Amino acid sequence: MSKIPPEKYYEACITYHLVNYFEFTLEKKIYPFSISQIEEKKEGYDFGYKMSEKSFFIQYKRPYKVIPKDTYHWKIEIEQLKTINRKANNINTYYALPSFGDSMGWYEALDNTFFC
Structure with missing residues (x-):
């Protein structure tokens, strides 16, 4: 059994760093918001980030560690x-x-996260 934190941990962690990165590095404010599980099924994302006239959305995926290789993989749901x-x-x-x-x-969450 993996001791990797739950997906909510990554949502909180990366959201915190994104908000700070936009504010202190890019000098822009973004406002995160989450949606319900029902909305997530319909829309396909976990969190939205409102930035002036534009928004972007992120679907977070918890990593799974492959022990012998010491690598990570993620499960993307096809639907x-x-x-x-x-x-x-x-x-x-x-x-x-x-x-x-x-x-x-x-x-170092942002340095160790792929956004695709």
């Missing part, structure tokens, strides 16, 4: 991906794929 692709021309949606598996990864 969710189809939902995102169907709406892609209306909204900018990204997957956040963190490549860290312990709570100390919090400090």
Whole structure:
């Protein structure tokens, strides 16, 4: 059994760093908001980020560690991906794929996360 934190941990961690990155590095404010599980099924994302006139959306995926190789992988749900692709021309949606598996990864979360 993996000791990797739950998906909510990654949502909180990466959201915190995104908000700070936009504010302190890009000098822009973004306002995160989450949606319900029912809306997530319909829309395909976990969190939205409002930035002036534009918004972007992120679907977070918890990593799974492959022990012998010491690598990470993520499980992308095909139906969710189809939902995102169907709406892609209306909204900018990204997957956040963190490549860290312990709570100390919090400090360098953006450096150790793939956005695709």
